[in-house]
Amino acid sequence: MILLFALIFLGGWAAALAGLGYASSVLWQSRRQRWVRDHGHPFVRLLVPPPAYLRFDKALAxxxxxxxxxxxxxxxxxxxxxxxxxxxxGYPGMMDPDGEGYQAGAVDLLRTAALWSASAAILARCWTTAAVQLTVLPLSALWVASFDTYYS
Known part of the structure; x- marks a missing residue:
C-alpha cells in the first residue's frame, strides 16, 4: 500500500502540472468567448458562469x-x-523521535490548504473547484487524524 502512495507521490507533480497546463490551455482557447452572461438578473449573471468559464472551472477542478x-x-x-x-x-520502521507533532501538523496543513484554496476558488467564481477543495482536503485531514501513531 505504501508503494501505491509512493507512486502517487512521485507521479503527482507531473500529473498536477499536466492538469494545470490543460486548465491553462482551456483558458487560452476560450479567451475570445464571453466570461460573463449578458442577460438575466445581475446576481444570476454572477453566480451562473457561461460555458467557456465552466469548462475552465472543470479543468481546474x-x-x-x-x-x-x-x-x-x-x-x-x-x-x-x-x-x-x-x-x-506494514512495518513502518524505527520510531521517529521528532515526529510527535507530525500528525497534528499534517492535519493542520491539509485544513489550511483547503481553506485558502477554496477561498481563492470562490473569489474566482470557480464553484466546482471550490466544492472539490471543500470535500477532498477536509476528509483527507479527518482520515490522517484517525491514524494510530507511536505517540498516542
Whole structure:
C-alpha cells in the first residue's frame, strides 16, 4: 500500500502540472468567448458562469484534485517512516523521535490548504473547484487524524 502512495507521490507533480497546463490551455482557447452572461438578473449573471468559464472551472477542478492527491500521498508517505502504525502500512520502521507533532501538523496543513484554496476558488467564481477543495482536503485531514501513531 505504501508503494501505491509512493507512486502517487512521485507521479503527482507531473500529473498536477499536466492538469494545470490543460486548465491553462482551456483558458487560452476560450479567451475570445464571453466570461460573463449578458442577460438575466445581475446576481444570476454572477453566480451562473457561461460555458467557456465552466469548462475552465472543470479543468481546474481536475488539476486541483490531482494536486490534493499528491499532497495527501506525501503526508502519508512521509508519516509512514516511523510515525504512523496503521496495520495496512506494514512495518513502518524505527520510531521517529521528532515526529510527535507530525500528525497534528499534517492535519493542520491539509485544513489550511483547503481553506485558502477554496477561498481563492470562490473569489474566482470557480464553484466546482471550490466544492472539490471543500470535500477532498477536509476528509483527507479527518482520515490522517484517525491514524494510530507511536505517540498516542
Amino acid at each position: 481536475v488539476a486541483v484534485l490531482l494536486a490534493d492527491l499528491w499532497l495527501l500521498s506525501g503526508v502519508v508517505l512521509l508519516g509512514s517512516d516511523g510515525v504512523f502504525t496503521e496495520a495496512w502500512m
